[in-house]
Every structure is written in C-alpha cells, then in structure tokens.
Amino acid sequence: MRNVSVLFVAMIFIIGLVVFGNQFVLMVKESVRQGVPIQELLPLIGFNMIRDVPLIFSLSLFLAIILTVSQLYKSSEAIVLNSLGLGDKHFMFFIQPVVVLATLFVFFLTTSAVPWAKEQKNLIVEESKNASEFSFIKEGEFQEFKDGEIVFYASESSTPDDVQEQNMEEIFIYASAKGRPLIVLASEATKYTDPDTRSVYLRLKDGVRYQGIPSSENKSILEFDQYDLQIISGEVQESEIVYTKIEGRSTFDLLTESGNIAVAELQWRFSQPLSLLILSVLGVLLGKASPRGGKGVGLLIGVGVFLLYNNGLLMAKGALERGEIDAWIGLWWIHFLVIVLIIILYQFRHGNLSTYLVKIPNLYTKEKSNA
Numbered sequence: 001m002r003n004v005s006v007l008f009v010a011m012i013f014i015i016g017l018v019v020f021g022n023q024f025v026l027m028v029k030e031s032v033r034q035g036v037p038i039q040e041l042l043p044l045i046g047f048n049m050i051r052d053v054p055l056i057f058s059l060s061l062f063l064a065i066i067l068t069v070s071q072l073y074k075s076s077e078a079i080v081l082n083s084l085g086l087g088d089k090h091f092m093f094f095i096q097p098v099v100v101l102a103t104l105f106v107f108f109l110t111t112s113a114v115p116w117a118k119e120q121k122n123l124i125v126e127e128s129k130n131a132s133e134f135s136f137i138k139e140g141e142f143q144e145f146k147d148g149e150i151v152f153y154a155s156e157s158s159t160p161d162d163v164q165e166q167n168m169e170e171i172f173i174y175a176s177a178k179g180r181p182l183i184v185l186a187s188e189a190t191k192y193t194d195p196d197t198r199s200v201y202l203r204l205k206d207g208v209r210y211q212g213i214p215s216s217e218n219k220s221i222l223e224f225d226q227y228d229l230q231i232i233s234g235e236v237q238e239s240e241i242v243y244t245k246i247e248g249r250s251t252f253d254l255l256t257e258s259g260n261i262a263v264a265e266l267q268w269r270f271s272q273p274l275s276l277l278i279l280s281v282l283g284v285l286l287g288k289a290s291p292r293g294g295k296g297v298g299l300l301i302g303v304g305v306f307l308l309y310n311n312g313l314l315m316a317k318g319a320l321e322r323g324e325i326d327a328w329i330g331l332w333w334i335h336f337l338v339i340v341l342i343i344i345l346y347q348f349r350h351g352n353l354s355t356y357l358v359k360i361p362n363l364y365t366k367e368k369s370n371a
Helices: 002-034 038-074 077-083 088-094 096-132 235-248 251-255 260-287 296-321 332-349 352-370
Strands: 143-145 150-158 165-177 180-193 200-211 220-232
Touching: 002 038, 002 096, 038 096, 038 260, 038 296, 088 096, 088 260, 096 235, 096 251, 096 260, 165 200, 180 220, 235 260, 251 260, 260 296, 260 332, 296 332
Parallel strands: none
Antiparallel strands: 143 150, 150 165, 165 180, 180 200, 200 220
C-alpha cells in the first residue's frame, strides 16, 4: 500500500528527530561529564543513531500500519472491501512488501551494523577515557576521589607528551585508612595507571605520612622516599568490559558462545526483526475502527503495546543474562505472549471469541452429565 510507505517515512522522520535530538543533548552532557573531546562528539552521535534505527523502524512501521488501516475504515473504503470479501488477512498480505523489506533491513542492522557501531563507540570512549584520565587532576584545586574518601591538592601540575603519567608538586592528601585519618605531605608526585589492574595510583616522593588523631597514642608518623597511593580502583571498569565486548561481537561469533550474556545478546538481535513482523500483524487489527470513531485510540493502544513489548524483551534479556531463566525460554516467551494476544484479538474482531466462551459451560455440563 502506498499510504503505508508514505506514513512509514513520515513516522521515521518524526520519531527519528525526537530520538536523535534527545541523543544529541544527552551526548553533550556526557561529553562534559567524562571529558570526551568535542571532535569525537559527532561520531559518537552517529553510532548511537545506528543503534536506535531498529527501534525507530519498528515503531514507525507499526504506527504507520495502524494509521493506514484506520484511515481506510474512517473513509469507509475498508467496509466496501470487506463486503467484497477482502478482510484483515488480505490487508496483511497487501502490506507484506513494505514489511518484508523493513524486516530484512532491521535484521541487517541488528546482526551486523549495530554491533559494529557499538564496538566503534566503545573504542572511541575508551580512547577518550585514556586521554582524559591523566588530565583531570588540576593544579591549585582541592579534588575528591573514591566518593570523598580521598581529598587531594597539588600546587603545580604538568602532563608529559607521553600522557601516560602526570607530574605534580607540593602535594597535600587527606584520606581515611581503616577508620583512622591519614594526612600525606609530599614534595612531588606522579600519577600513573597500573596496566594489569587498570587502577590509578599516585607515586609520592620525599614526604611525610601522618596517621591517627594528633592527641591519640596510636598516632604514627612516617617519612618516606617513595609511597604509592591508589586513588581509583580498576575493578569497576573490568566488570563493565564483559558487556561492552559482547555487544560489539559479531553475530557469527556469538553463535559459538554458550554463556548467558552471549545467548541473551544473540536472542535480542534476532528478536528485533521478529518483533517487527509480529507488530505488523497486530497493527492491522488495532487499526480496525468504526467510521465514527477516532484514530487516536488505536495509536494510543499501539504505543502502549509497543512499550510493553519492548520493555518485556529488555526485562527477559536481563533475566537471561543473570541466569534467572533458561536459554530455551529466553526472550521467546515474550513473543509467544504477543502472538496469543493477536489470536485473541483476531477472534474478538470477527466475533468468534464469544462463540468459544459460550461453548465452555456447555462442555463442562456435558462432562458432568456423562459422569
């Protein structure tokens, strides 16, 4: 149908404008918070756009089908077609060219383009973190690390061309070690990252460490030539690497994986084109309306169903990653529920549901009489 194609393109433009505009604002905030260089902002936005295109395509086509069918009923064209024996099944057949093309495109995106975009984005963010990680200690300012457990001050700071370390002079540090206050004074320090643990350390030189309350008997004073102090732990970064690596893996590589995270990612990639096919059928049923009724009701129901469907898939994906459900159940039970909903709605639209409901008491009475 030509109307489906036109509305589909219009919906992509409107929804894409909203989503991409929101992505731009969020990315600007993130770049300011994490210190991502401004020249790398546009590639990150582009990769996020590729990531969101499957979702935009599915929602746009779903709403376009609802609007198209609703317009047919609004203008009484669908009623005339129904009188000629052309019903919901024929409408579903007419829109198949658009649906099949959109499904193939989304399948390509979710299995190839989106993983590649996520991998490229993670590489850029990681490089940006590595570049900015050694420049956030500012001279002449008190700064907090480890959620305020460490307070740091350096009167002078400089970054070598290697950017793998940062040199500072006249250092003051206040920290807490096992509930006891710790004050460190040093003439100079170098900030570096441990290549094995990814933890960030300060290597202090020619200083004094005061631990304990000054009036306490447990007070200790230690003069040192060199002293290493951890300011940022690498454990959090390591825990996040598994997810970012899986998201950037190719679909063929995931087929050989057996872990819960890999299986969940694989099922999520296949679920998006599958959900588009299922939603195209549901859209025809939701678009069926009375000529005197409005189109807004079908759209509102459609948006609600789409949100529930998509959120249900995300919740199932999270449960599968955590090992709370078996892989063979995975995300498929969400699709099964929506298919059951379509069957019920189809029977209701054609007046068959009430017939089945009436037969249930009769079957119960017949079984009771036979007993």
